[in-house]
Amino acid sequence: MTKTIGVISIKGGVGKTTTVSNLGALMSSQFDKKVLMVDANFSGPSLGLHLGVVNPKQTLHDVMTNEAHITTAIYEHEAGFHVLPGALMGKKVNSYALKSKLEEIKHMYDVILIDSSPNLNDEMLATMVASDEILVVSSPDYPTLSATLHAVKVAKEKKVPITGLVLNKVRGKSFELSLKDIEEASDVPVLAVLKDDINVLEALAASKVAALHKPKTNVSIEYSKLAGALLGQNVRDPRMLNRVRDIFIKDFEKQAVNRQVLVSNRK
Ligand SMILES: Nc1ncnc2c1ncn2[C@@H]1O[C@H](COP(=O)(O)OP(=O)(O)OP(=O)(O)O)[C@@H](O)[C@H]1O
Numbered sequence: 626m627t628k629t630i631g632v633i634s635i636k637g638g639v640g641k642t643t644t645v646s647n648l649g650a651l652m653s654s655q656f657d658k659k660v661l662m663v664d665a666n667f668s669g670p671s672l673g674l675h676l677g678v679v680n681p682k683q684t685l686h687d688v689m690t691n692e693a694h695i696t697t698a699i700y701e702h703e704a705g706f707h708v709l710p711g712a713l714m715g716k717k718v719n720s721y722a723l724k725s726k727l728e729e730i731k732h733m734y735d736v737i738l739i740d741s742s743p744n745l746n747d748e749m750l751a752t753m754v755a756s757d758e759i760l761v762v763s764s765p766d767y768p769t770l771s772a773t774l775h776a777v778k779v780a781k782e783k784k785v786p787i788t789g790l791v792l793n794k795v796r797g798k799s800f801e802l803s804l805k806d807i808e809e810a811s812d813v814p815v816l817a818v819l820k821d822d823i824n825v826l827e828a829l830a831a832s833k834v835a836a837l838h839k840p841k842t843n844v845s846i847e848y849s850k851l852a853g854a855l856l857g858q859n860v861r862d863p864r865m866l867n868r869v870r871d872i873f874i875k876d877f878e879k880q881a882v883n884r885q886v887l888v889s890n891r892k
């Protein structure tokens with residue numbers, strides 16, 4: 626059955642598009658899934674640019690205004706996954722039509738990932754309505770946490786299951802909020818902790834997906850483990866030191882424990 630996963634935050638620039646593009650690319654290349662990534666950030670689309678789809682002829686905007694059939698606005702990336710980009714200068718659309726438009730092609734995919742708007746408006750609500758489950762992206766600072774708590778509240782009111790939180794751009798500084806603080810405030814499990822990593826910016830500058838471009842970085846490995854957990858699979862850490870720590874010291878990170886619970890629930 627196709628799984629539609631919405632990626633949201635009520636804050637710009639925290640890493641929604643980066644999360645969608647890395648998870649989608651890994652689910653396709655590492656887990657062999659048929660993946661479609663959809664840019665439902667109608668007012669500020671950028672997924673196409675993250676994935677090297679520049680100036681697409683047809684876009685999701687054309688689909689939403691009934692000027693194009695959805696299949697004509699889907700592009701195949703050289704790595705095998707599919708992208709449904711938005712138009713940078715797109716017309717105003719009725720975002721709530723997203724769900725019914727995606728229904729038409731859902732059967733073609735194992736996973737559909739929806740990249741959302743950072744604003745609490747119809748665009749974000751449309752992503753929630755079209756999704757079977759939600760991932761919330763946050764960073765470890767108070768303004769973002771407060772926006773995250775708001776996003777969690779709205780998703781709960783809409784009765785959209787929240788699978789977990791992705792904690793991004795972590796620098797490991799003592800002034801940052803901890804995973805524990807964030808879990809306690811939101812009552813949502815943190816499923817991945819991603820370092821603030823220059824490789825992510827370097828990959829973006831080259832229109833490449835970081836996890837495919839530099840698969841051995843902390844960010845890439847963490848995205849790979851998250852992609853696996855969302856698909857109900859455990860991913861072994863390729864780093865020898867981390868494996869030794871897990872086996873002998875049994876110092877499991879909380880996000881790893883949360884992913885294990887998710888995998889068990891999905892079996
Ligand atoms: N872990 C990371 N380390 C370093 N840079 C990152 C990381 N994650 C994302 N970035 C960078 O932060 C910027 C914003 O990321 P992204 O576009 O994914 O955010 P967004 O939440 O989708 O933003 P918007 O709300 O505007 O759509 C980009 O330049 C991206 O490359």
Ligand SMILES: [Mg+2]
Nearest residue numbers: 641642666671
């Ligand atoms: Mg974005």
